[in-house]
Amino acid sequence: MKPPISVRSNGVRLLMVAAGVAILALSSRAQVPMEPVPFTLQTLAVLLSGMLFGWRLGLLIVIAWLAAGAAGLPVFAGGLGGWQRFLGPTGGYLGAFPVAAAAAGWLVERGWNGRRPVHACAAALIGHAVCLLPGTLWLSTFVGRNEAVANGLLPFIPGAILKSVAAVAVLMLVGRRK
Template sequence: MTNPSSAATIHGAFVPLRLTDRPLALQAAAVFLGTLFLAASSWIEVPMLPVPMTMQTFAVTLIGALYGWRLGAITVVAWLGEGMLGLPVLAGGGGGLVHFAGPTVGYLFAFPIAAALVGYLAERGWTNGNLVTSVIAMLIGNALILTIGGAVLAAMIGVSDAITYGVTPFIIGAIVKSALATASVEATRRAKQKA
């Protein structure tokens, strides 16, 4: 009988940590470390209004690619839970429910979906050494975040302002962060091959 977690991973995929096949304690440790990485990425911030630019989307897409879709999404949800509880893990060291009711709520809601989507694509071989498909996977994750975040922001401040302030200024950053996430996955893949 086929292992369900292995069946979901197609030949040629590159999810280097293969965490779904590991003991639960190791998966829990990976989730904890992933939330620390997300928090550190959130603290790297360029102040902008109404939404700051951080390295969060870099971390979200990278975790999705390295952890796979299930554990990637779980890690991001755990990090958001820490933020809801008031821990200083969000942009600029913020925390608390106020961040889940303001202009950032759509972006935050989109993060676990983007991590799952990038993880899903990684499990289907998109990040296995082909830099073009890897960058595309990361760009799709970033585009999803901007689309959902921008749509929710549009309901608050109007479509034109949402595009002007909540989408357009982040496009260049999304491209750069997609390239950085691809480079990180590729470096991990090559290191794994040498090991």
């Protein structure tokens, strides 16, 4: 099955990657400052990259965004950039983002889409779990297991549920336009 937004032209794909990187950068700016991990809209944008464009293009978008951040562009939370972000407390979340985009996109391509909202929500929740679990494990090496769960996992579960519902709404809207 095709993703909701199917692109054949390489030129259009390149534009989609650039637009996806810009949207991810903007989603990083929408944040609620928390320590040691801020609450942002990054996971919504990451998951929608895969869910809307398919697992391959979604993966490419997220990798391009991470590469821009690693190169020092201010595309991460708080307008930060630099490869050091991958070695800090949020590195596990960043490293999991490509896998989350690919997993959610892969599920959508297999029918877990806007025509099946419960399945699409499950795909988004799985994508969030793919982000939160390795992120929390990595964070635990900095702050300990209990604090990582208390501050790097549990506060993000309600947001993951809300962002999953939002992702389904977007999928349903895009599906209606076809």
